[in-house]
Amino acid sequence: MLVPWKRVASWHCNACGVCCRVYKPKLTLYEYLKLRTTGFVEEKAGKFYLKKVGGRCPFQRGNLCSLQQTIKPLSCKLFPFVILKKGSDDALFEFEDREYFVYADPFCPNLRIKRDCTPSVYSAVKEAIMLFEGRGEFKLLTSNQPKELQSLNNTFSIVRGRNKICNLS
Numbered sequence: 001m002l003v004p005w006k007r008v009a010s011w012h013c014n015a016c017g018v019c020c021r022v023y024k025p026k027l028t029l030y031e032y033l034k035l036r037t038t039g040f041v042e043e044k045a046g047k048f049y050l051k052k053v054g055g056r057c058p059f060q061r062g063n064l065c066s067l068q069q070t071i072k073p074l075s076c077k078l079f080p081f082v083i084l085k086k087g088s089d090d091a092l093f094e095f096e097d098r099e100y101f102v103y104a105d106p107f108c109p110n111l112r113i114k115r116d117c118t119p120s121v122y123s124a125v126k127e128a129i130m131l132f133e134g135r136g137e138f139k140l141l142t143s144n145q146p147k148e149l150q151s152l153n154n155t156f157s158i159v160r161g162r163n164k165i166c167n168l169s
Helices: 018-022 029-038 074-078 122-132 147-152
Strands: 008-010 041-044 047-050 081-084 092-095 098-104
Touching: 029 041, 029 047, 074 081, 074 122, 081 122, 092 122, 098 122
Parallel strands: none
Antiparallel strands: 041 047, 081 098, 092 098
16 A cells, blocks of 8 residues: 655665565556567556566666666656655645655655654655656666666766755645
């Protein structure tokens, strides 16, 4: 069961790889077309997914993903966050005059839930929205990458600034 983002006390990715072993990423049509030649995609009821091979994602190397930048599926980049068009009031996230309903999957072992609805993970949710809209760059805040790639590309950086929160109720 998904949890509204306002109930998330904290989250960080420590590259444990559990999501790659259990989570079955849904693919957009574009992602399906890019990855279909690998033989690791499947269609079920008109939706596309990455296949599991030996109980894990075939692109997992150790605990990390070998797909990066534009090849990595959006659902993997966003995990454990899920963005929907409709939802509950405590999942509402307003960004640039648009409404999104953002949830987190409590399956992630690094997700901490709280009882109140005081926003705690605003920066991570904002980044997830930007990735969802196709305007954000791949960052460490919403998913991890191999350390070897970090040193090769200076565009990968952690954004941990404080943001002013407006109109979140």
